[in-house]
Amino acid sequence: xxxxxxxxxxxxxxxxxxxxxxxxxxxxxxxxxxxxxxxxxxxxxxxxxxxxxxxxxxxxxxxxxxxxxxxxxxxxxxxxxxxxxxxxxxxxxxxxxxxxxxxxxxxxxxxxxxxxxxxxxxxxxxxxxxxxxxxxxxxxxxxxxxxxxxxxxxxxxxxxxxxxxxxxxxxxxxxxxxxxxxxxxxxxxxxxxxxxxxxxxxxxxxxxxxxxxxxxxxxxxxxxxxxxxxxxxxxxxxxxxxxxxxxxxxxxxxxxxxxxxxxxxxxxxxxxxxxxxxxxxxxxxxxxxxxxxxxxxxxxxxxxxxxxxxxxxxxxxxxxxxxxxxxxxxxxxxxxxxxxxxxxxxxxxxxxxxxxxxxxxxxxxxxxxxxxxxxxxxxxxxxxxxxxxxxxxxxxxxxxxxxxxxxxxxxxxxxxxxxxxxxxxxxxxxxxxxxxxxxxxxxxxxxxxxxxxxxxxxxxxxxxxxxxxxxxxxxxxxxxxxxxxxxxxxxxxxxxxxxxxxxxxxxxxxxxxxxxxxxxxxxxxxxxxxxxxxxxxxxxxxxxxxxxxxxxxxxxxxxxxxxxxxxxxxxxxxxxxxxxxxxxxxxxxxxxxxxxxxxxxxxxxxxxxxxxxxxxxxxxxxxxxxxxxxxxxxxxxxxxxxxxxxxxxxxxxxxxxxxxxxxxxxxxxxxxxxxxxxxxxxxxxxxxxxxxxxxxxxxxxxxxxxxxxxxxxxxxxxxxxxxxxxxxxxxxxxxxxxxxxxxxxxxxxxxxxxxxxxxxxxxxxxxxxxxxxxxxxxxxxxxxxxxxxxxxxxxxxxxxxxxxxxxxxxxxxxxxxxxxxxxxxxxxxxxxxxxxxxxxxxxxxxxxxxxxxxxxxxxxxxxxxxxxxxxxxxxxxxxxxxxxxxxxxxxxxxxxxxxxxxxxxxxxxxxxxxxxxxxxxxxxxxxxxxxxxxxx
Numbered sequence: 001x002x003x004x005x006x007x008x009x010x011x012x013x014x015x016x017x018x019x020x021x022x023x024x025x026x027x028x029x030x031x032x033x034x035x036x037x038x039x040x041x042x043x044x045x046x047x048x049x050x051x052x053x054x055x056x057x058x059x060x061x062x063x064x065x066x067x068x069x070x071x072x073x074x075x076x077x078x079x080x081x082x083x084x085x086x087x088x089x090x091x092x093x094x095x096x097x098x099x100x101x102x103x104x105x106x107x108x109x110x111x112x113x114x115x116x117x118x119x120x121x122x123x124x125x126x127x128x129x130x131x132x133x134x135x136x137x138x139x140x141x142x143x144x145x146x147x148x149x150x151x152x153x154x155x156x157x158x159x160x161x162x163x164x165x166x167x168x169x170x171x172x173x174x175x176x177x178x179x180x181x182x183x184x185x186x187x188x189x190x191x192x193x194x195x196x197x198x199x200x201x202x203x204x205x206x207x208x209x210x211x212x213x214x215x216x217x218x219x220x221x222x223x224x225x226x227x228x229x230x231x232x233x234x235x236x237x238x239x240x241x242x243x244x245x246x247x248x249x250x251x252x253x254x255x256x257x258x259x260x261x262x263x264x265x266x267x268x269x270x271x272x273x274x275x276x277x278x279x280x281x282x283x284x285x286x287x288x289x290x291x292x293x294x295x296x297x298x299x300x301x302x303x304x305x306x307x308x309x310x311x312x313x314x315x316x317x318x319x320x321x322x323x324x325x326x327x328x329x330x331x332x333x334x335x336x337x338x339x340x341x342x343x344x345x346x347x348x349x350x351x352x353x354x355x356x357x358x359x360x361x362x363x364x365x366x367x368x369x370x371x372x373x374x375x376x377x378x379x380x381x382x383x384x385x386x387x388x389x390x391x392x393x394x395x396x397x398x399x400x401x402x403x404x405x406x407x408x409x410x411x412x413x414x415x416x417x418x419x420x421x422x423x424x425x426x427x428x429x430x431x432x433x434x435x436x437x438x439x440x441x442x443x444x445x446x447x448x449x450x451x452x453x454x455x456x457x458x459x460x461x462x463x464x465x466x467x468x469x470x471x472x473x474x475x476x477x478x479x480x481x482x483x484x485x486x487x488x489x490x491x492x493x494x495x496x497x498x499x500x501x502x503x504x505x506x507x508x509x510x511x512x513x514x515x516x517x518x519x520x521x522x523x524x525x526x527x528x529x530x531x532x533x534x535x536x537x538x539x540x541x542x543x544x545x546x547x548x549x550x551x552x553x554x555x556x557x558x559x560x561x562x563x564x565x566x567x568x569x570x571x572x573x574x575x576x577x578x579x580x581x582x583x584x585x586x587x588x589x590x591x592x593x594x595x596x597x598x599x600x601x602x603x604x605x606x607x608x609x610x611x612x613x614x615x616x617x618x619x620x621x622x623x624x625x626x627x628x629x630x631x632x633x634x635x636x637x638x639x640x641x642x643x644x645x646x647x648x649x650x651x652x653x654x655x656x657x658x659x660x661x662x663x664x665x666x667x668x669x670x671x672x673x674x675x676x677x678x679x680x681x682x683x684x685x686x687x688x689x690x691x692x693x694x695x696x697x698x699x700x701x702x703x704x705x706x707x708x709x710x711x712x713x714x715x716x717x718x719x720x721x722x723x724x725x726x727x728x729x730x731x732x733x734x735x736x737x738x739x740x741x742x743x744x745x746x747x748x749x750x751x752x753x754x755x756x757x758x759x760x761x762x763x764x765x766x767x768x769x770x771x772x773x774x775x776x777x778x779x780x781x782x783x784x785x786x787x788x789x790x791x792x793x794x795x796x797x798x799x800x801x802x803x804x805x806x807x808x809x810x811x812x813x814x815x816x817x818x819x820x821x822x823x824x825x826x827x828x829x830x831x832x833x834x835x836x837x838x839x840x841x842x843x844x845x846x847x848x849x850x851x852x853x854x855x856x857x858x859x860x861x862x863x864x865x866x867x868x869x870x871x872x873x874x875x876x877x878x879x880x881x882x883x884x885x886x887x888x889x890x891x892x893x894x895x896x897x898x899x900x901x902x903x904x905x906x907x908x909x910x911x912x913x914x915x916x917x918x919x920x921x922x923x924x925x926x927x928x929x930x931x932x933x934x935x936x
Contacts (some may be wrong), residue, residue: 001036009039016049020093027092027397030378034085048086051096057083057104061111065119072119073199076112077206083108088156088375091368092397098364099339101371105154106145112200112209113143113162114255120195124188129172131185139168139185140257141192141226142264146216150250151336155367157374157381159213160200163251164193164226167260189226197225211380216247229264236271242284248272249323250336273327273334279533281324285317286425305370306382310414312366314421315342315359321424322350326566329609331593339363348586349573359420362413369410372397384410434498436460436505443473444494460501465511472515473497481526489528496521496535503545513549520544523559530562533569540568543620550623551907553687557619561612561737567620575626577617580638586610587642596653603650604729607643608736614639619687623907629900630871636685643739644674644691645785647729655722660709662699662718670699670715671787672722672756675794677746682780682869686903690741691730694748694781695723695756698790702758723756746777759793766801772814776851778802782868798865805859815852816934819844833913834923836898841923843902845930846895850874852934857882870895887929894922 001009003025011018025032038044047056061079068075087104090096096104121141131139146161148154166189172182183191197212217223218235227235236244249272253261274281296307306312319341327333332344339360346356370382376393384407385391391403400406434440439460442448448456457466476482476497485493500521504514524530534541544565548555558564567574578586587610594603618635621627627635652672662670678692679685702716713721731742747753748765757765766778778798783791827838837843850870854877858864861880867873871892878888897919902912 001039003032006032006036006039010035010045013039013045014049014089017089017093017095020095023396023399024089024092027372027393028088028375028377029393030375031085031088031092034081035089038082038085044082048089049095051100052104057107058111058114061108061115065115072115073202073204073209074206076115076200076209077204080108080112080209081207084156084378091371092375094399098367102148102153102155102367105156105158106149106152109149109154109160109210110145110254113145113160113196116196116199116209117141117143117192117255120192120199124192124195125172128181128183128188129174131166131170131172131188133168133170133185137168139166139170139189140260141166141189141255142253142257142261143196143255144251144261144265145254146247147250149254150252151338152252153338153367155374156371157378159211159380161213161216162197163217164189164196164214165229165232165264166226167229167257169228169230186224186226186228190224193225216244229260229267232264233267236268240271242281243288245272245281245324246285246288246320249320249327252336269334270328273324274529279325279529279536282321282425282536283532285321285324289314289317289425301383303384304382305366305373305384305410305414308414310416310418310421311382312363312370314417315363315366318351318359318421318424319345326350329606330590332589348589349570355420358416362417365409365413366417368398369394434495434502436501437495437498440473440494440498440501443470444477444497461505462511462514464509468511468515472518476518476522476525479522479525489531492535493521493525493531496531496541499535499541500545503542504549507545507549509549512552513545516548516552516555517545519555520548520559520562524562524565527562530565533565537569539571540565543568543571543574547620547623551619552909553907554616554619554623556909557612557616557687561616563609563736564612564616567613567616574617575621575624577614577621577627577635580634580641583614583635583638583642584645587646591646591649594650596650597657600650600654601734604732604734605736607647607650607729607739608734611639611643611739612737615687619907629896629903632903633684633686636687636689637680637683640676640680640685640691640740641784644693644726644730647739648672648674648726648785651722651725651729654725655718656709658709659706659711659713659718662706662715663701663704664699665701665704670697670719671790672697672719673786673788673790673794674726674784675781675791676784677777677781678743680784681782684869684899687906690743692743692746694744694746694762695726696759696762696790696794697756698759698787698793719756720754746774759790759797762794763797763801766797767804770801772811772855773818775801775855776815776818776848779851779854779865779873780868780870799862802854802865803858803862806855808856811855812852812934815848815855819848819934828911828913830913830916832916834916834918836902836912836914836919839923841919841926841930843895843898845926846870846891846898849891849926849930849933850877853877853882890925891929894926897922 007021007025010021014021017024025035060083061076064079065072065075083104087096087101087108091101133139142165144150144163144165146163148158149160149162154160166185168185170185172185172188174182193214197214200209201212202208214225215221217225218227218232218239248265248268251265251268253265292307292313293309296302296304302308304311316338319338322345323333323341333341335341342351342356342360342363345351346353351359372394373381373383373385375397376385376390385394395401395403395406398406400409439448439456442456443453453470454466457469462469482490482493497518500517501514504510504517507513521531521534534544544558547558590606590610591603594606596603615636618627618632618639622632664670673696675681675694675696676692677694679689680691680693697719699715699719702714702719704715705712706715706718727742727744730739732738744755745751747755748757748762748770766774770778778801781798783794822844823838823840828835829839835842847870850873854864854873857877857880861876864873864876864880864882866876874883874888874891877883878885883891901914901919905912
């Protein structure tokens, strides 16, 4: 049919697309031929103008097969050609976004594979019967879609990568009337895979359905066409290679028993995604990309938009490197689709948000370019065309003004993609030999020893304590895991050591920087993935040395929790820890896929890893003075709040799964709340602080049983176990460490008291039984997690108790007596040193002054008890007239000075004892206020 006549015929049938028809038909020879045939059919163009509903495409394939019972092969080929024409028309006309086109192509392949599998399975069962396991269960086939099909990103004229498998071994059972001749299930499913593949790829007068590639199966061409689930599990455990991990990221069940396929992929998940961060995967991907580059160069495929430099494969490798490295701990990265993962990487700081956006735009452009190349003649090609006609078609398809304009855009996109790929996969320094490599090799191989070694270290720049450096290197060399290293691994370790030596020499105290950094390297010597990270990432390596040089406490923290090394990769996020909302949101996002009790171990690991990751980020910002002390305490406190809230959610989930829920007498759910005391309550947490906690509930029928669970237990027992489990979630030592130490000493009646108290009993205890020191502690208490209504009720109880009128003289004497008792037992001051916390005029004196004033005067002004932190309490006391503005400023300034000094000492792992004459003016200022308010 002439072009003009075809445009007129189509314009009448497809009015919403008519304006685009001249350009679209110029873009695709395949589409011109397909549409010419379809216009001759009454319903040939049905649905071409609109987006298909979910499941509609599969239904159309099934209907076509059912309508042509004589030949499934013919039906599949004809429906495939029709739907490919519809997809191409909507894509080229701009009526469908890229994701719709790729999803439709994938859904079409899914439906065709499923229909072919059913047809072959029906014929095989007629001959051989139904395959059954030794236990009599029916053995079902599963077809895994791999590559772009698995990611629902199939391109227009592509092979489909399939792995055929089956749920178990056994044999067919004709003796039950199911068939004629018994064969083993392995033989049956090999036949099923062979005949299904043939049905799809055989070329007939109607064309083919899809070209099928099964080379991703175990052992490739040498392996069986279909393997049982147990055989697959054994293969990947024993023989699985890095490139197969990469391939399985995209695996998705597309036909057969889909539920069984999902179970299989869950079983294989530990092979694909390592439990810990896996930086070795980056090297494996880099090696695979090098093989591809060599093949591209050998075959002259530089114009290949898929495999060439800056092509689609490089974007895929960027995204999948993050998936392989981090997918074991970040569930959102275990997605077979590229674009959602790329967006997640940008939204969560793994990639710069602007770079992630540009990579996404580049991906869309390159995929549309690839599809347009293939839509021209429905041929599997990824190369930019050389013929004038094909170039003109591509220009029309992408709606560019000229071939030169299109070529320029392609070159621009590919340059950007390749630059990003080179940045992500940069080797980080092995290509350039460190100037310190001869020194390290000599020390390591003992060609330099004794005085010669010390002289070499001195000459290099370790002039104060070269013997300490030599001792640390000798100790590292003798570590058992280091001595057991293969030669290649030991060489890589020496490369890393030379890099670290060079960085340490740039620090003000190179010996300290190097010996501390070597302490971290020693701690991770058995974990090649961390050694790889440090060797290959200049940013991580230099940041590690800088942090080790700054703080021995941080050195030990990293050595004991090497998972935090991941945080060193991005200095922008490392030195800018999240705010409160971001802390809670990110932890919730990471925890959303975990369902205790089934996921108790990974959930405990999550809490510990997150606590350590954020603590490192806060400490790093602290050391470079990006955060003042009060904001350091804020973030450490917010972090604890987030961890406690998430731990409580996990503990509730565990208890609910076992015992249901406790209810109040009116049928409403019982509430449980966490109250923070001490530094946690006062928003003054430091590094390594314990959490002082009290637990409250509002259950009014403790003797009743829980409801809705497999087992029932007494509500009182339920709440006590919930409290204990929460403590376990926070404080249990696991291979990942512990989140926090928990102290319950401040609960009513202390150690002899119940682990969790009712709100009513807590109220009664505070009003009639609590000691003055317990009311002092209450000044620093606040709700931090659990039932908000209990938190509000607790705040009312706290306010009412603290606002009770008190005898000032009696109160003063009780506080003075308690302070004297504490000083006698806890003050470490000597003739030569002063205890900044417990010593005269120190932090505790400051706190006792504030607490005395709060308890003495709160009955006059509710604003005094609004806050739980010392700083804002003093400000409220000044507003209420309880303390002068001068005394307020003096106390706040001294409190800030003392805390900052103690905080800095803690980062240096030094005691809180100052020289006896230190802070003399500040101490005297505090003592002056204390004498005026509390006496001598």
